[in-house]
Amino acid sequence: MSMVGFKAQNHPQQSAKRGAVDHVDDRRTPPEVVAIAAEMADGPFTLDVAASAANAQCADFFTLADDGLAQPWHGRVWCNPPYSDCSAWVRKASDEWAAGRTEAIAMLLPANRTEQAWWQDFIEPNRGPWDRLRVKFLRGRTRFGHPEGWQIPVKGDRPPFGLCLVVWS
16 A cells, blocks of 8 residues: 555644544454454453443443543553543553553554654663563554544555553453
8 A cells, every 4th residue: 555645634733733623533352352352362352441322332432522542441451542642541451450440451553653752762661572561463454444424535544653462460
């Protein structure tokens, strides 16, 4: 796939100037990705902390209006955060895990941001197959579902980067 002509809509440099475009961050995670995360977390999820009624992975979920960053997390948490603000979500997950309020937390994150401060501060120092945090880089580019009425753009419906699952368990 060529990236020629692709124009990002919620890159951190854009969203810092004008704020994130909510519809760009609104994605339905494919069930097979959630299943891989649940296997890594040793069980199904009970709370989706960054969802909408149309894309929630659990019966219990927080919407944009609920502000999952302001709520206490509990149980087995699934999070496909808005990629326009990964830092706040990874920090929140790390804090909730450290506080012992959750049994497991799984996040679907861009795999091309490992140099950023949030990865270096909250993921890299703790990752490994034997540690509390594990990372699995997913093959290829994930195809997301979208809200009803969404039209597939000319360049398709996959992000221009790979993804990884990060699991605290």
